[in-house]
Amino acid sequence: MTIVVYPGTFDPITNGHLDIVRRAARLFDRIVIGVYEKSNKHLVFTTEERVELVRLAVASIPNVEVKSFSGLTVDFARKEKAPVMIRGLRMNADFEKEFEMAMMNRKLAPDLDLLCLMARQEYQFLSSSLLKEVARLGGNISDLVPEHVAEALRKKVHGTM
Amino acid sequence: MTIVVYPGTFDPITNGHLDIVRRAARLFDRIVIGVYEKSNKHLVFTTEERVELVRLAVASIPNVEVKSFSGLTVDFARKEKAPVMIRGLRMNADFEKEFEMAMMNRKLAPDLDLLCLMARQEYQFLSSSLLKEVARLGGNISDLVPEHVAEALRKKVHGTM
Amino acid sequence: MTIVVYPGTFDPITNGHLDIVRRAARLFDRIVIGVYEKSNKHLVFTTEERVELVRLAVASIPNVEVKSFSGLTVDFARKEKAPVMIRGLRMNADFEKEFEMAMMNRKLAPDLDLLCLMARQEYQFLSSSLLKEVARLGGNISDLVPEHVAEALRKKVHGTM
Amino acid sequence: MTIVVYPGTFDPITNGHLDIVRRAARLFDRIVIGVYEKSNKHLVFTTEERVELVRLAVASIPNVEVKSFSGLTVDFARKEKAPVMIRGLRMNADFEKEFEMAMMNRKLAPDLDLLCLMARQEYQFLSSSLLKEVARLGGNISDLVPEHVAEALRKKVHGTM
Amino acid sequence: MTIVVYPGTFDPITNGHLDIVRRAARLFDRIVIGVYEKSNKHLVFTTEERVELVRLAVASIPNVEVKSFSGLTVDFARKEKAPVMIRGLRMNADFEKEFEMAMMNRKLAPDLDLLCLMARQEYQFLSSSLLKEVARLGGNISDLVPEHVAEALRKKVHGTM
Amino acid sequence: MTIVVYPGTFDPITNGHLDIVRRAARLFDRIVIGVYEKSNKHLVFTTEERVELVRLAVASIPNVEVKSFSGLTVDFARKEKAPVMIRGLRMNADFEKEFEMAMMNRKLAPDLDLLCLMARQEYQFLSSSLLKEVARLGGNISDLVPEHVAEALRKKVHGTM
Numbered sequence: 001m002t003i004v005v006y007p008g009t010f011d012p013i014t015n016g017h018l019d020i021v022r023r024a025a026r027l028f029d030r031i032v033i034g035v036y037e038k039s040n041k042h043l044v045f046t047t048e049e050r051v052e053l054v055r056l057a058v059a060s061i062p063n064v065e066v067k068s069f070s071g072l073t074v075d076f077a078r079k080e081k082a083p084v085m086i087r088g089l090r091m092n093a094d095f096e097k098e099f100e101m102a103m104m105n106r107k108l109a110p111d112l113d114l115l116c117l118m119a120r121q122e123y124q125f126l127s128s129s130l131l132k133e134v135a136r137l138g139g140n141i142s143d144l145v146p147e148h149v150a151e152a153l154r155k156k157v158h159g160t161m
Numbered sequence: 162m163t164i165v166v167y168p169g170t171f172d173p174i175t176n177g178h179l180d181i182v183r184r185a186a187r188l189f190d191r192i193v194i195g196v197y198e199k200s201n202k203h204l205v206f207t208t209e210e211r212v213e214l215v216r217l218a219v220a221s222i223p224n225v226e227v228k229s230f231s232g233l234t235v236d237f238a239r240k241e242k243a244p245v246m247i248r249g250l251r252m253n254a255d256f257e258k259e260f261e262m263a264m265m266n267r268k269l270a271p272d273l274d275l276l277c278l279m280a281r282q283e284y285q286f287l288s289s290s291l292l293k294e295v296a297r298l299g300g301n302i303s304d305l306v307p308e309h310v311a312e313a314l315r316k317k318v319h320g321t322m
Numbered sequence: 323m324t325i326v327v328y329p330g331t332f333d334p335i336t337n338g339h340l341d342i343v344r345r346a347a348r349l350f351d352r353i354v355i356g357v358y359e360k361s362n363k364h365l366v367f368t369t370e371e372r373v374e375l376v377r378l379a380v381a382s383i384p385n386v387e388v389k390s391f392s393g394l395t396v397d398f399a400r401k402e403k404a405p406v407m408i409r410g411l412r413m414n415a416d417f418e419k420e421f422e423m424a425m426m427n428r429k430l431a432p433d434l435d436l437l438c439l440m441a442r443q444e445y446q447f448l449s450s451s452l453l454k455e456v457a458r459l460g461g462n463i464s465d466l467v468p469e470h471v472a473e474a475l476r477k478k479v480h481g482t483m
Numbered sequence: 484m485t486i487v488v489y490p491g492t493f494d495p496i497t498n499g500h501l502d503i504v505r506r507a508a509r510l511f512d513r514i515v516i517g518v519y520e521k522s523n524k525h526l527v528f529t530t531e532e533r534v535e536l537v538r539l540a541v542a543s544i545p546n547v548e549v550k551s552f553s554g555l556t557v558d559f560a561r562k563e564k565a566p567v568m569i570r571g572l573r574m575n576a577d578f579e580k581e582f583e584m585a586m587m588n589r590k591l592a593p594d595l596d597l598l599c600l601m602a603r604q605e606y607q608f609l610s611s612s613l614l615k616e617v618a619r620l621g622g623n624i625s626d627l628v629p630e631h632v633a634e635a636l637r638k639k640v641h642g643t644m
Numbered sequence: 645m646t647i648v649v650y651p652g653t654f655d656p657i658t659n660g661h662l663d664i665v666r667r668a669a670r671l672f673d674r675i676v677i678g679v680y681e682k683s684n685k686h687l688v689f690t691t692e693e694r695v696e697l698v699r700l701a702v703a704s705i706p707n708v709e710v711k712s713f714s715g716l717t718v719d720f721a722r723k724e725k726a727p728v729m730i731r732g733l734r735m736n737a738d739f740e741k742e743f744e745m746a747m748m749n750r751k752l753a754p755d756l757d758l759l760c761l762m763a764r765q766e767y768q769f770l771s772s773s774l775l776k777e778v779a780r781l782g783g784n785i786s787d788l789v790p791e792h793v794a795e796a797l798r799k800k801v802h803g804t805m
Numbered sequence: 806m807t808i809v810v811y812p813g814t815f816d817p818i819t820n821g822h823l824d825i826v827r828r829a830a831r832l833f834d835r836i837v838i839g840v841y842e843k844s845n846k847h848l849v850f851t852t853e854e855r856v857e858l859v860r861l862a863v864a865s866i867p868n869v870e871v872k873s874f875s876g877l878t879v880d881f882a883r884k885e886k887a888p889v890m891i892r893g894l895r896m897n898a899d900f901e902k903e904f905e906m907a908m909m910n911r912k913l914a915p916d917l918d919l920l921c922l923m924a925r926q927e928y929q930f931l932s933s934s935l936l937k938e939v940a941r942l943g944g945n946i947s948d949l950v951p952e953h954v955a956e957a958l959r960k961k962v963h964g965t966m
Contacts, residue, residue, distance in 0.1 A: 002510060009527065013527045017256075023596050026566070026596075027485060027566070027567060028596075045697075049305075067448065069805065071781050071782060072778070072781045072782060072783050075782075076472070083508060083509070083510070089599065090547050091413065091582045096574065096735075099574045099601065099769060100771060100774055101770035101774070102770045103601075104769065104770075104774055104778060105769075106603065106604070107787070108778070108783050113506050113509075113510065113600065114600070114653075115510075115598050115599070115600060116572065116582075116594065116598070116599040116600075116601065116602055117597070117598060117599075118582065118585045118586075118599065121443065121444065121586050121589070122443065122587065124264075124446070125260060125261040125263075125264035125265060125443065126265075127261060128343070130261055130262070130265055134233070134265060134269070135496075137232050137233045138231050138232060138233060138236075138270050139235075140269065143268070143530065148500055163349060170835065184435050184454070186405060187405070187435075187466065188324060188405070189434065190449070190676060211368045244349070245346070245349060246468075250438065252421045252740075252896065257413065259440075260413045260440065265438045267442065267443070272438065274345050274348075274349065275439070275440055276349075276437050276439060277411065277438040277439075277440065278435065278436070278437060278438075279420075279425075279436055279438065280429070281423065281428065282425050282926065282927065282929070282930065285747075285926070285929070286743060286744045286747035286748060287748075288927065291744055291745070291748055294754070295716070295748060298715050298716045298719075299373050299715060299716060299719075300716050300718075300752050301752065304751070305751075326500075345927060358533060392945060393942050393943060394939070394942045394944050397942075397943075398945075413579075418896075421576045422930045422932060422935055423935070425929075425930035426930060426931075426935055426939060428946050429948070430939070446586075447585075447586035447587060448587075449583060451589055452583055452584070456555070456587060456591070459554050459555040459557060459558075460554060461557075462591065463590050465590070469937065471643050561868060569940070574735060574901075604766065604768070604769065605764065605765065607765070607768070607908075608904060608905045608908035608909060608919050609903060610766065610908075613905055614924050615896050615907070616911070617909060620877045620880075621877060621880075622879075623913065626912070628965055646832060655891065667918050670918075671888070671889060671918065671920075672889070675815075727831070727832070728832060732913065733921065735901065735904045739895065743896045743923065747921045747926050749936060750925065750926070757828050757831075757832065758922070758923055759832075759920050759921070759922060760894065760920070760921040760922075760923065761919070761920060761921075762904065762907045762908075762919055762921065764911065765911070766907050
């Protein structure tokens, strides 16, 4: 049985993330989504909220589980007994950053492999940060996130932001 | 009559921005420069100061107007009845960022088109942030901004910065 | 009246090119598409065929004209009395090439400006060369080119290629 | 049982390719390496030779099979009943090319997914074309390819090249 | 006698930096490492600590000196009577940033030249910021920095961070 | 005494190359320009012509020598007893190619170091291939190459090309 971890901040989960999860869920036996615990004031949602938004989003996919984690991603993968980590890849400036992390992770955990799934064309230019900026300024984001995420984002934006 | 908007932070306006404005002013009937209102402490100039510096810089170009705006850029363009937005394009790391925004804007406002003007060779490597860093450290920036901007920057730098 | 030239090889014209033409035709008074004459055996279509395929594709847009040209692009623009040249910009490896050409053209013709229109998301990854490779290998390209171009391409492919 | 195809030209197979195969073979049930048939005079080895060199290189990995193919890669994957195609990803200029192909392939075969494995650090800068150039000029390539490939390359180089 | 300056933040010095120093020390008569004074709370080490860590790291290389500096890098080079500044170059997103700075520096000091040394393959993906993140999360960084730096980093991480 | 080699095709030498030579000649004791012997019909000038054009261009710089070479660049450097090779670096698509070659060369000759000099702003977008294309189409290239090179190029272009 091949377990894969899919780590991220998911602040919040987008349709782009969700597409990666769905594609991975067809290829591997079990997907463990790792929501990175960060007490970072730049984040819009708390760890608990982010986990909950992801959980609702993937509720209908049977072989997916959601957990929060802190510490190194490679340690999270090891704990979950996952030989593989997956990442969505968008054709953007963060690509080199991905490479840096991939090479560092391989150094830290030579047995953990990294599989990248290229983002679908319609999600190539969708990032969580751009999404939040648009939401903050009153733009319509309903095509880009699941319904419950759009609602949660609207509440946050009309509240403290 | 074709109206175009040229949005930006302009903290402060540089000769690179000014070159884009001049070139656009020869091609289109009316240019509305939109200075983005941000109460961001990382900015050196207030919105009012930024608007004023831009205004002085473009005073001699008849078909250019300067306004401040908040909210989504596409909403600013709509309000100004501009079917086109222009951007200067430098060959640098922010290029992918431009693409992300362009694709998002097209989603938010399918009828608003984006025209990019490539920065002239001498301004390819000129960014407002690098400019401010150099000014702060005492470097000579007189070739890179209009005279009144250089002076305003010098005052800020010797003052609170 | 602002005339713009849109130069290219158009071997053959794709829906991506066509989208650029349509968008430009809404912004400028007259568009002159310049089909570059090249007796290059790597091309699939002759200059005459390429011009004809473009002509059919733009037949319904009133302010567009199609011509073939040889020599420097800047000389073609000058002859057409166009102060502006337009280019479609895709987020790909040829971006630097575009910059090189843009800077060279500015050197050769300082008064000719270049406007770039970013390719629509669905055409970001569509190049004439990839298109021809797919057609050659029997892939379905009907979504990517006008109907008459698909047919012409099929004939070429089943013929000499 | 998950079958994956790994298509390529393999002219010739390098240690970088081999690393991708080994990593994929640990994650998936069966790997079908697809050697692309091309009667291209720029290639150093014939299709038969390339297939044979790959076969020898992967002989010790039980769940790997080698086949040649022509036509579209997505059709090869379909014929092999593989829901996944894998590619090695190096941090280089061909990255955008990969994206173009990936997006086109998804258009041609929406159900076929693409998984990318990032090249190991020591193979990041190893391409078949650079390898051949070095071999041709008499450089030592023994660390970069399996022993039998180095020998085959030496023979070719001292022969007709 | 050719003096070169090697400016940087060095928070902290890594084996990648050290490799650049060693290579430069073989080519030039005297290397002056310039540690940039910044009272930036994002830094892990104070200026004094950073200077000290660099000093220990280069103690065995006779023609290397370590100084801290503030103000423009080009002014530091001038004060040190160095006609050349060196930089390590990694194949990553900061490359364009390097170009921007290089062009700006040439404007500020036309006589100061910039020499870039490409990072060795094993250090291509090593940045101080990634290093600190890994250390903070408990990863093993002993291969990536000199022994005394690893120890200093461990102390900082277990202390205030 | 530090000898450096500066290898290239120089088909033909441009003002960009010449700027690199002049800057290197101020920093190192002796520069050996290596003109790569290639009997490639895509080249405009023969090896002898290319060497001669370079020689005339650098005649006034005392510590520069011009030689042709074949085989591996690292072997040429070794024969010339040069511990360093220099390259001009332009901010363009070939950057990754440079990295590939640099890493391969380091593998082939670990003791040979590579120093990169960033092209001056006015030469950032000047490549020999673009130059030749412009010359072929009748464009004015007199600012981009030494006078005698412009003349030689004009002769070639009006002759066989």
